[in-house]
Amino acid sequence: MKFPWLADNKKELSSALGILEKDEAVALRASFLVDPNGIIRMVQANDLSVGRNPEEVLRILDALQTDELCPCNWHSGEDTIDVAKEVA
Template sequence: MLTVGDKLPSFDLLAVDSDSELAAQPDQAFKRVNQDSFPDKWKVLFFWPKDFTFVCPTEIRGYGDLLEAFNERDTQLIGASTDGEFVHLAWRRDHQDLKGLSFPWLADIKRELASALGILDRREGVALRATFIVDPANLIRHVSVNDHSVGRNPQETLRLLDALQSDELCPCNWHKGEPTIRF
């Protein structure tokens, strides 16, 4: 698995960026996204195992609820799974908690990005529940992986992002605005 200090691998994947009914044709909901699609921005890239599951929508909604906070930190939120773009679109339109979310979901159907990151579950063949915080130079600054049965804490991802963006020594449980460690 790639870790802190490694470069985000190159990728070029279709993403669903909207469930908007304005997209009369399904292909209007899709766009290509790569590692350089969001220049000069931090990125929070989080993978979930499968669409149409039970823990995943709670996390996706949790991240979506913090979208404004991520935007305020000049950070692009990017979701991903090994499901295809049409499955993503159907799930966004079908699941009440996922409607109206406005950040891209990558369709890593060939498992290229999940494999390059080293987060493909060997038994299941799907992505692990992994989170990467990536800086504007596409260097991985944080990685975490949860068991399939345990959801993440998007607030903790935001806290870690704040700490990384501070460029300071941050003590345990530090939050933005609190004193950092000086020596």
């Protein structure tokens, strides 16, 4: 999987995104999923003491790509929620 990496040496981006830990002057551990139109579809920001879970980010990416309603703990290949059927 290819994805861009960037450096924020001046801390401008992390400050603008609201993930700059001002007391420590470092960015929180954050992951973003951005669609092809530049719209942020997912933000996950953890305290500095908490690591990220790449599998969860990939699960969310799969869910976003379904364009359907996915239930809690959904994984690729599982059923999505048919709202019309649930309401009927």
